[in-house]
Amino acid sequence: MLKISGLNAFYDNVHALKSVDLEIKQGEIVSLIGSNGAGKTTTLSCICGLVAARSGSITYRDKDITNSPTHKIISGGIGLAPEGREVFPGLTVEENLRLGAYARRDPGGLADAYSRVYDLFPRLKERTAQAAGTLSGGEQQMLAIGRALMSGPELLLLDEPSLGLAPNLVLMIFELIREINKQGVTILLVEQNANLALYTSNRTYVLETGHVVISGESRDLLKDEGIKKAYLGQ
Amino acid sequence: MADFVQQILNGFALGLAYALVAVGYSLVFGILRLINFSHGSVYAFGAHAAFFMVGLHFGPVPAIIAAMLITGVLGVVIDRTALAPLRKKKSVSIAALVTTLGISSIIQNMLVVIFGSQRKPFPDFFNFGTLELGGVRLGSRQLVMVTVSLALLLLLLMVVNKTKVGLAMRATAQNQKAAALMGINVNNIITLTFLMGGASAAIAGGMVGGYYQIVYPSMGFMIGLKAFAASVLGGIGSLPGALVGGLLVGVIESLAALFFGSNYRDATAFIILIAVLIFRPAGLFGKKEVVKV
Numbered sequence: 001m002l003k004i005s006g007l008n009a010f011y012d013n014v015h016a017l018k019s020v021d022l023e024i025k026q027g028e029i030v031s032l033i034g035s036n037g038a039g040k041t042t043t044l045s046c047i048c049g050l051v052a053a054r055s056g057s058i059t060y061r062d063k064d065i066t067n068s069p070t071h072k073i074i075s076g077g078i079g080l081a082p083e084g085r086e087v088f089p090g091l092t093v094e095e096n097l098r099l100g101a102y103a104r105r106d107p108g109g110l111a112d113a114y115s116r117v118y119d120l121f122p123r124l125k126e127r128t129a130q131a132a133g134t135l136s137g138g139e140q141q142m143l144a145i146g147r148a149l150m151s152g153p154e155l156l157l158l159d160e161p162s163l164g165l166a167p168n169l170v171l172m173i174f175e176l177i178r179e180i181n182k183q184g185v186t187i188l189l190v191e192q193n194a195n196l197a198l199y200t201s202n203r204t205y206v207l208e209t210g211h212v213v214i215s216g217e218s219r220d221l222l223k224d225e226g227i228k229k230a231y232l233g234q
Numbered sequence: 235m236a237d238f239v240q241q242i243l244n245g246f247a248l249g250l251a252y253a254l255v256a257v258g259y260s261l262v263f264g265i266l267r268l269i270n271f272s273h274g275s276v277y278a279f280g281a282h283a284a285f286f287m288v289g290l291h292f293g294p295v296p297a298i299i300a301a302m303l304i305t306g307v308l309g310v311v312i313d314r315t316a317l318a319p320l321r322k323k324k325s326v327s328i329a330a331l332v333t334t335l336g337i338s339s340i341i342q343n344m345l346v347v348i349f350g351s352q353r354k355p356f357p358d359f360f361n362f363g364t365l366e367l368g369g370v371r372l373g374s375r376q377l378v379m380v381t382v383s384l385a386l387l388l389l390l391l392m393v394v395n396k397t398k399v400g401l402a403m404r405a406t407a408q409n410q411k412a413a414a415l416m417g418i419n420v421n422n423i424i425t426l427t428f429l430m431g432g433a434s435a436a437i438a439g440g441m442v443g444g445y446y447q448i449v450y451p452s453m454g455f456m457i458g459l460k461a462f463a464a465s466v467l468g469g470i471g472s473l474p475g476a477l478v479g480g481l482l483v484g485v486i487e488s489l490a491a492l493f494f495g496s497n498y499r500d501a502t503a504f505i506i507l508i509a510v511l512i513f514r515p516a517g518l519f520g521k522k523e524v525v526k527v
């Protein structure tokens with residue numbers, strides 16, 4: 001569904017991604033783990049056209065989307081719940097969700113999209129008229145994910161959905177991520193919490209300073225001695 | 235007393251024209267955090283476009299609509315040719331600010347080349363007579379200016395607050411990256427902003443041109459600064475703020491002219507500007523964050 005090959009990306013002189021290869025098949029949950037600064041967010045940013053790829057290619061459903069404008073990539077069926085949520089603080093929950101569906105062209109789809117998101121996150125439904133900036137961290141995360149779902153994406157990119165949330169909320173969010181996947185959405189999950197990522201996903205890629213150092217079935221990586229030591233704290 | 239009411243009335247009409255110019259500053263500032271100092275010249279361009287179109291004798295309404303379109307396009311051209319390349323290079327914000335000053339002088343000189351620098355008589359086409367009530371004169375020019383300006387400002391508020399594209403504008407103003415992630419073509423939204431700013435400046439130019447029956451290339455300088463003061467007073471970036479700020483500046487300067495003599499008229503806006511920057515830098519309707527100029 002998504003194929004990244006030989007991707008290189010820079011911030012001025014910082015070589016953030018070094019020949020990254022990554023593939024996601026339809027229906028999978030793939031996780032991308034690695035320590036702070038490894039290049040996980042940059043990978044997602046390149047997929048969405050927010051950071052330029054210096055070389056390499058990104059194809060989505062056999063279409064080359066490398067360095068396409070962000071709005072085209074989004075209307076092409078990819079959604080991102082970005083790191084730090086980035087909800088529109090001065091707009092209401094409902095307006096945030098409405099914006100998520102901005103690229104939708106089917107008038108009837110909007111009502112379905114709302115009800116799907118409100119079913120997944122009943123908490124948001126209680127707060128439709130509230131400014132997003134006044135929500136708790138967990139609610140903002142729900143809003144960020146819900147907003148990304150409003151366009152009806154086939155591929156959902158999640159950047160550290162557990163960041164800064166209380167443990168019980170983290171478990172709830174991950175439960176919902178599995179539920180969203182069961183509804184037919186393919187997911188690329190970026191996480192610092194390697195344990196959770198490995199348990200949730202089918203396959204995993206490990207990034208270190210811009211390189212993919214290990215990749216494979218998540219259940220195999222859970223048993224890998226190197227991974228246990230470096231990422232699982234065992 | 236009649237003088238007092240008269241000045242308030244005059245100030246109200248003029249203030250609405252300031253408001254129309256001020257929304258141009260606010261629209262662009264809201265989205266780009268940029269003070270577009272070419273806006274005064276865009277206003278002068280709009281007045282000249284209206285002057286030119288009126289000369290073609292299609293009647294005042296088509297002339298002003300045509301001037302709106304042309305001036306809106308000028309706004310778009312300014313953004314696409316001069317400002318968008320700077321954004322793309324992620325250059326420092328002062329570069330864009332200085333660029334708008336340069337554009338201002340290009341436009342003004344272009345007007346001198348095309349129309350000459352002298353003052354040109356603008357036809358008095360809003361004059362259908364004057365109503366007199368207890369010594370207070372309400373001219374049809376004022377009435378037209380008030381009605382048209384108010385209608386346009388309300389329309390603008392409606393577009394920004396009630397339509398899908400307005401929602402996209404507000405989203406882009408808050409977070410461009412997140413807006414792009416919603417599938418919004420941010421560049422188109424910015425273009426639309428300049429279009430709306432240019433069109434409203436043209437209306438103001440046509441109205442004020444008709445009000446004083448005169449146009450000239452540097453006519454945008456003073457009103458540009460006053461409208462800037464008005465938008466800062468209202469809270470730059472806020473459309474209701476631009477409306478209230480424009481009205482306040484218009485009324486206060488008319489009263490100042492009444493009480494202290496007309497020499498003080500033009501200074502009033504700047505005294506207000508300085509006072510706002512000292513006592514309430516975010517303006518009346520502005521957010522708490524301090525505006526960095």
Ligand SMILES: Nc1ncnc2c1ncn2[C@@H]1O[C@H](COP(=O)(O)OP(=O)(O)O)[C@@H](O)[C@H]1O
Nearest residue numbers: 011014016034035036037038039040041042043
């Ligand atoms: N906006 C930026 N400007 C400069 N360098 C950046 C920027 N964003 C990220 N980097 C650098 O790129 C590298 C990868 O960062 P990032 O993709 O955010 O990592 P991760 O998401 O895995 O924590 C890091 O070295 C980081 O310092």
Ligand SMILES: [Mg+2]
Nearest residue numbers: 040041042083
């Ligand atoms: Mg990150």
